[in-house]
Amino acid sequence: MLRNRTTKFLLLGVLVAAGTLIAETKKEFHFNVGPRAGVSVTNPYGSISVKPSQNNTVVVNAVLHSDKVEIDQNQTGNRVDIQSHLLAGADPESGRVDFEVLVPADASVTLHCSTGTLHAEKLRGDVTLEGAGAAVDVRDVSDAHVHVKTMNGAVNLDNIQNGHVEVDSVSGDVTMTSVTGPLVQVVSTSGRINYIGDFGNSGEYRLTSHSGDIDAIVPEWTSADVSARSVKGEVHDDIPLQPKSHSWFPMDKGRAFAGTVGRVAVSSTVVLRTFSGKIHLRKRADKQ
Amino acid sequence: MNCVELQHSLAEVEDASTAEQRAHLRTCPSCAALVKELNLIASAAGDLREADEPSPRVWNNIEATLREEGLIRPAPRHIPSSFGARWGTFGWLVPAAAMLLLSFGIYLHQQSTKPTNIIARQAPTYAPNVATADLNDEELLQEIADNSPAMKTQFEENLRQVNESIRDTQGWVRESPNDAEARHSLMDAYQQKSMLFEMAMDHTLP
Numbered sequence: 447m448l449r450n451r452t453t454k455f456l457l458l459g460v461l462v463a464a465g466t467l468i469a470e471t472k473k474e475f476h477f478n479v480g481p482r483a484g485v486s487v488t489n490p491y492g493s494i495s496v497k498p499s500q501n502n503t504v505v506v507n508a509v510l511h512s513d514k515v516e517i518d519q520n521q522t523g524n525r526v527d528i529q530s531h532l533l534a535g536a537d538p539e540s541g542r543v544d545f546e547v548l549v550p551a552d553a554s555v556t557l558h559c560s561t562g563t564l565h566a567e568k569l570r571g572d573v574t575l576e577g578a579g580a581a582v583d584v585r586d587v588s589d590a591h592v593h594v595k596t597m598n599g600a601v602n603l604d605n606i607q608n609g610h611v612e613v614d615s616v617s618g619d620v621t622m623t624s625v626t627g628p629l630v631q632v633v634s635t636s637g638r639i640n641y642i643g644d645f646g647n648s649g650e651y652r653l654t655s656h657s658g659d660i661d662a663i664v665p666e667w668t669s670a671d672v673s674a675r676s677v678k679g680e681v682h683d684d685i686p687l688q689p690k691s692h693s694w695f696p697m698d699k700g701r702a703f704a705g706t707v708g709r710v711a712v713s714s715t716v717v718l719r720t721f722s723g724k725i726h727l728r729k730r731a732d733k734q
Numbered sequence: 735m736n737c738v739e740l741q742h743s744l745a746e747v748e749d750a751s752t753a754e755q756r757a758h759l760r761t762c763p764s765c766a767a768l769v770k771e772l773n774l775i776a777s778a779a780g781d782l783r784e785a786d787e788p789s790p791r792v793w794n795n796i797e798a799t800l801r802e803e804g805l806i807r808p809a810p811r812h813i814p815s816s817f818g819a820r821w822g823t824f825g826w827l828v829p830a831a832a833m834l835l836l837s838f839g840i841y842l843h844q845q846s847t848k849p850t851n852i853i854a855r856q857a858p859t860y861a862p863n864v865a866t867a868d869l870n871d872e873e874l875l876q877e878i879a880d881n882s883p884a885m886k887t888q889f890e891e892n893l894r895q896v897n898e899s900i901r902d903t904q905g906w907v908r909e910s911p912n913d914a915e916a917r918h919s920l921m922d923a924y925q926q927k928s929m930l931f932e933m934a935m936d937h938t939l940p
Contacts, residue, residue, distance in 0.1 A: 518736050578933040616892045636895045656899035
């Protein structure tokens with residue numbers, strides 16, 4: 447009796463899996479582009495992953511989860527536009543498309559989605575990622591603008607060198623590891639901001655969250671001119687700072703600190719600000 | 735011809751008079767609405783050329799709007815049908831977001847035109863009021879509930895947090911009018927709200 451029931455369940459599982467596979471459709475598109483091409487992918491529901499291609503081609507692999515969505519694709523000169531086109535009756539499940547896109551490393555990439563994951567790696571062109579509930583993951587990008595906008599999706603930036611980085615997130619946590627550049631700016635309402643790195647050289651770093659905590663973990667040899675302030679929360683500083691003679695905000699004890707660490711000549715400007723969150727500047731435990 | 739191709743073809747033949755364009759428009763109400771809107775804009779643009787200056791009523795409206803603390807009170811406003819056709823039932827979101835951005839722009843402009851040391855000493859001449867924190871929120875959430883119910887709870891919670899941050903920072907500005915950081919934070923809070931409205935529009939575009 448038990449074996450009979452188990453068999454039925456297994457059979458049902460196989461049928462469901464087979465049905466899913468049948469409903470899924472794979473599509474592949476190829477485009478030849480020149481240097482510094484522009485690639486845009488808009489996908490309401492589903493993930494988009496972008497990696498570098500080996501040559502001057504854009505390769506788009508799309509997995510469509512039902513026939514209630516189709517792909518519009520267009521190339522105009524050096525620009526490629528890909529868009530999931532929802533048909534009548536499509537919902538987040540049936541309208542889902544998962545993209546894997548290969549682009550020349552120097553291409554500028556713009557990705558939009560509402561839910562799912564946005565991922566980009568090993569690129570040298572500008573990267574713009576926007577999505578309300580999308581989780582964002584960008585890594586190994588250099589000499590580029592990286593602009594991210596999310597509502598509540600978590601944002602993870604890893605190894606962004608010489609970047610012009612701007613992140614806006616309402617409630618998603620933002621984690622940056624080895625992110626440096628002339629401008630690194632994060633604005634959040636309630637998300638937590640974690641920065642792990644050395645604040646580069648001569649850049650401007652502004653990390654702001656209204657109620658989220660801000661944690662910066664830096665090596666002792668960091669050179670930075672640091673200002674930190676929490677209006678209602680606490681600030682903690684594990685790294686000895688050379689105090690500044692003049693500050694542009696009230697230095698309430700326990701709620702603000704400002705000073706210089708390392709060599710002033712090559713230091714970056716770091717501003718950490720929160721209204722009710724906590725700020726913690728920590729020393730990274732490493733051998734450097 | 736699909737929607738993207740149609741839109742690109744409009745750059746060449748803007749009146750959508752080719753056989754291919756007409757065939758697509760017959761089967762795609764969305765593109766048909768877009769073309770209708772473009773035609774309306776084109777004809778309206780012709781009228782605009784005749785006037786060197788906007789009507790005084792425009793300036794009066796802006797002045798009155800800015801004078802009132804609620805830059806965008808949720809008074810029902812008529813959206814021209816062609817405009818609404820492009821954005822569907824979300825047409826009202828566009829002016830809402832635009833007015834939000836306008837308020838940021840004014841605020842930003844006031845800051846950028848003053849030297850930093852003066853900013854630190856002067857009280858702000860303009861600080862958006864609490865009332866704007868309630869800007870069309872209910873309508874926004876209702877539209878999302880109707881069209882993207884799965885996202886409604888998320889938008890609701892995030893909107894609540896942003897409104898709370900606006901209220902907090904407004905209080906901060908009132909307590910410390912000489913604090914440039916307070917004003918900067920208020921601007922950030924409004925920008926976050928603007929971003930939410932933008933995302934609501936993006937989300938509903940499909």
